[in-house]
Amino acid sequence: MNEQDYRSALRLAKTGIKRTIPAANQELSYWLSRAKQIPNPHLRKQAVESIESKAFHAQGGGIYAMLAGDKWREAMTFIVAYQTISDYLDNLCDRSDSLDPIDFRSLHQSMLVIFNLSTEKENYYQYRGDQDDGGYLAELVEVCQKQLRQLTNYTAIKEDLIKLASKYIDLQVDKHVVPDERVERLIKQFEKSELTDSSITWYEYAAATGSTLAIFCLVSYAHRQVGLTQAESHQIYQSYFPYVQGLHILLDYLIDQVEDKREGDLNFCSYYPNDEKMTERLIYFINQSEQAIRGLPDQHFHHYIYQGLLALYLKDPKVNQIKNSKQIKRALLKAGGARTRFFHFGLHLIDLDLKKTDQVF
Structure with a gap:
């Protein structure tokens, strides 16, 4: 890692800490106050808990607002609102007694309505007993649409945004249904995919559909004065999906293995035959991410994203609970390169734990 790399990485870290994280926290504070006003007690509980326990999702995603230039606050508003919807609906589906795919799809229809820019009023809660959220979800949708x-160039990115959102919605429906049906449904989605990499498994594909990073990237770039062409939008889509997004969510499942096993939740890392194969495939996704983002504008930024993800997830105390954690961490940090190790060391040095809610409010 040369001096220029060091300075660039340090500058990005400082901007993230001093500008984007406080801005994300400001947006989250508003949505938390709205969540606390929800009349229905169950919906209120899930909305509040989704913000308080998952604020780091919006904080991390907010880094992409830096790509928007002078419009970074507008991009931040979208990112935080969209991620708040994602986390809220995930909580509702996780805590649902019905396990009804029709209900789950109706809830997540809100995420497609955003990109279709539909103004038609819909009842996303129509298939469940808990209904009155005081306009909370509708307001989140409207803020994103605004x-x-x-x-000015929204049509250039619309197609790719809808593709990404549709894949995400299919995952959220299929992974929350009756446990005995989940794998079969996920495999069917995988078999319909357009992947050209024959080494990718159904559970790695499913992981890649569960990330919102490419959406944040596209929307942030589109806020720039010059914006994006449709060809540039497609390039970003293909660079992020499946490798960068897959790496993102596989790391998330990596550190949650013990917790998910205890709770009986689906965990994609559990489908690897052993820890050696899992580590090998994670390294594969690291290397493919490195290749995939070459040629993108702001290439260094995109490198820092996946290297920062590695550093952040491998810093999480939960990683120490998994079997062979030291060997896995060592191998992944080595594969991530010098900048990953720099970010990892820096996070420990300043004790920046984005998952602590007292850093948010």
Whole structure:
């Protein structure tokens, strides 16, 4: 890692800490106050808990607002609102007694309505008993749409946004249904995919569909004065999916293995035959991410994203609970390169734990 790399990485880290994280926290504070006003007690509980326990999702995603230039606050507003929807609906599906795929799809229809810019009022809760959220979800949708309507070149990114959101919604429906049906449904989605990499398994594909990073990237770039062409949008889509997004979610499942096993939740890392194969495949996704983002504008930024993800997840105390954690961490940090180790050391040095809610509010 040369001096220029060091300075660039340090500058990105400082900007993230001093500008984007406080801005994300400001947005989250508003949505938390709205969540606390939800009339229905169950919906209120899930909305509040989704923000308080998952604020780091919006904080981390907010880094992409830096790509928006002077419009970074507008991009941040979209990112935080969209991620808040994602986390809220994930909580609702996780805590659902019905395990009804029709209900789950109806809830997540809100995420497609955003990108279709539909103004038609829909009842996303129509298939469940808990209904009255005081307009919370509808307001989140409207805030996202407001930011997209300001984009002069929205049509250039719309197709890719809908593809990404549709894959995400299919995953959220299929992974929350009756346990005995989940794998079969996920495999069917995988078999319909357009992947050209024959080494990717159904559970790695499913992981890649569960990330919102490419959506944040596209929307942030589109906020720039010049914006994106459709060809550039497709390039970003293909660079992020499946490798960068797959790496993101596989790391998330990596550190949650013990917790998910205890709770009986689906964990994609559990489908690897052994820890050696899992580590090998994670390294494969690291290397493919490195290759995939070459040629993108702001290439160094995108390198820092996946290297920062590695550093952040491998710093999480939960990683120490998994079997062979020291060997796995060592191998992944080595594969991530010098910048990953720099970020990892820096996070320990300043004790920046984005998952602590007292850093948010």
